[in-house]
Each structure stands twice: as C-alpha cells, then as structure tokens.
Amino acid sequence: MSVEVRIPTVFRRFTNQEAVASLEPGTIADLVAQLERRYPGIGDQLLAEDRQLHRFINVYLNDEDIRYLNKLETQVSEGDTVSLLPSVAGG
Amino acid sequence: MEGSGLADVVRMSRALADEMVEHCLQERPNEACGILAASNGDITKVFRMTNATRSPVRYALDPQEQFAAYKKLEESGWDLGGVFHSHTRTEAYPSPTDVRLASEDVPYVIVSLASDPPSIRAFRILKESLIDADGRIEEATVVVEEGEGDGPPDG
Numbered sequence: 001m002s003v004e005v006r007i008p009t010v011f012r013r014f015t016n017q018e019a020v021a022s023l024e025p026g027t028i029a030d031l032v033a034q035l036e037r038r039y040p041g042i043g044d045q046l047l048a049e050d051r052q053l054h055r056f057i058n059v060y061l062n063d064e065d066i067r068y069l070n071k072l073e074t075q076v077s078e079g080d081t082v083s084l085l086p087s088v089a090g091g
Numbered sequence: 092m093e094g095s096g097l098a099d100v101v102r103m104s105r106a107l108a109d110e111m112v113e114h115c116l117q118e119r120p121n122e123a124c125g126i127l128a129a130s131n132g133d134i135t136k137v138f139r140m141t142n143a144t145r146s147p148v149r150y151a152l153d154p155q156e157q158f159a160a161y162k163k164l165e166e167s168g169w170d171l172g173g174v175f176h177s178h179t180r181t182e183a184y185p186s187p188t189d190v191r192l193a194s195e196d197v198p199y200v201i202v203s204l205a206s207d208p209p210s211i212r213a214f215r216i217l218k219e220s221l222i223d224a225d226g227r228i229e230e231a232t233v234v235v236e237e238g239e240g241d242g243p244p245d246g
Contacts (some may be wrong), residue, residue, distance in 0.1 A: 007102075010194060010195060010196050010221055011172065011194070011221075031092055044222070045220065045221055045222060054221075054222065056192065056194055056221065056222075058154045058157075058158070060158055065154060065155065066103070067159075083158065083161075083213075084194060085154070085157060085158060085161060085192065086194035086221060087151060087152070087154060087157075088124075088126075088151070088152040088157060088174050088194055088195055089144075089149070089150060089151035089152070089192045089194075090149070090150055090176060090185070090186065090188050090189035090193065091122075091148050091149045091150065091186045091187075091188030091189060091192075091193050
C-alpha cells in the first residue's frame with residue numbers, strides 16, 4: 001500500500017469522505033480499477049464510455065499532468081502521489 | 092454533490108472583494124477566473140488565475156495554476172471557499188454553460204461587469220453527479236465586510 005491518491009471533495013461521497021486512498025503501485029488505469037473496487041461508482045466519474053479519462057478530470061502524478069506523460073498508462077511507483085482534480089470551467 | 096452542508100455564505104473583506112473585482116476588470120474583454128481560499132468560513136485569499144480559454148464568453152481555470160493553488164490550500168490548512176469568474180456583459184447568474192460544467196461543491200461567485208459598480212453574487216450548483224449536465228441552482232449569500240484592519244499596517 002504505497003501510492004497515495006488524493007481525492008477531491010466532489011468525489012468524497014464515494015469514499016466515505018476519505019481524502020486520501022493508499023493503493024498498490026501500477027499504472028493510472030490500475031489505480032482507477034483499484035479505486036472502483038474499493039469505492040464502487042467512482043470509476044464512472046473518472047472514465048468515460050471509451051474508457052479514457054473524462055475531459056473534466058485532470059490527473060497529476062506528483063507535479064505532472066499525466067496528459068503530458070503516458071496518460072492512463074503512466075506508471076506510478078511506490079512513494080508517488082496521484083492527485084485527481086476536477087477541471088473548473090463555465091461561461 | 093447534494094447536501095454537503097458546506098457554507099452557503101461567502102463572507103469576505105472589502106479588500107478581498109475589491110481584489111477579485113479588480114482582476115475581473117483587468118481581464119476584460121475576456122472573462123476572468125480564480126478561486127477563493129477560506130478558513131473557518133471566511134474567505135482568506137483570492138487566487139487570480141489565467142482563463143485558459145481566453146474568451147469573453149467562456150472560462151477555464153488554467154489546470155497547472157489550479158493544481159498549484161490547491162496544493163497551497165492544503166499546505167496552508169485552508170479550504171476551497173469558492174470559485175469565481177466574471178460575466179462581462181450579462182448579469183451575475185449562472186449561465187447554462189456554468190451549470191453544465193459545474194464540478195466543485197462550493198459556491199460559484201460571479202462578478203458581473205454589466206453594472207457599475209460591478210455586482211457580486213454566489214450560487215451553489217447542485218448535481219447528483221459530476222458528469223450530469225443538469226443541476227439545481229441555489230443562491231448563496233455574499234457578505235462583504237466593510238471596515239478597517241484588512242491587512243497589516245503600513246511601515
């Protein structure tokens with residue numbers, strides 16, 4: 001249990017208000033699958049029907065946006081922190 | 092996003108309200124945006140951000156700036172007290188786009204530059220799920236506290 005995933009407020013109703021989840025290392029896709037197993041329903045909030053990240057979710061590995069890394073295939077190692085952020089937009 | 096029980100009052104000093112409005116005025120003709128930090132229910136800091144869309148009718152917080160600001164919130168022990176943006180030509184009320192794209196369970200503060208002085212209102216946009224396009228709009232109260240002592244004395 002060595003990867004820290006930070007959960008934004010908007011998803012904490014799926015996590016019993018937990019702000020941080022400790023997960024096993026793997027790819028971002030693996031982490032999403034672990035989250036869904038632990039907190040059923042959260043996966044649909046993160047992934048669209050095409051199984052890619054919803055466009056209104058930004059995911060950071062430590063300080064880097066995974067869109068500029070390997071997206072869902074980005075490898076997350078022990079000690080890393082993954083942050084999920086809802087994009088904030090409107091008109 | 093229903094019934095989180097978060098504050099439905101946005102309470103801020105005149106100095107912070109003026110800072111937020113100033114950012115909105117400076118960004119015209121485009122919409123301006125940012126977030127508000129809160130501590131014990133009071134707004135403590137205005138984070139001015141880049142509107143990544145650079146548009147007069149749309150806004151999106153620059154993702155990297157948003158990430159840095161959220162880290163700062165955490166380091167400082169602050170809460171996300173609100174999200175703000177401007178409407179440059181329309182009233183301070185959530186547009187259909189604001190509702191469709193709403194994602195945070197905090198008050199959305201809207202600064203309308205259609206009036207002089209600009210008007211400030213705030214709304215919760217309540218959704219069953221982040222991915223819902225529809226939401227229920229509930230107005231929150233904005234309290235701008237006049238008075239002295241908004242910052243350290245000069246010198």
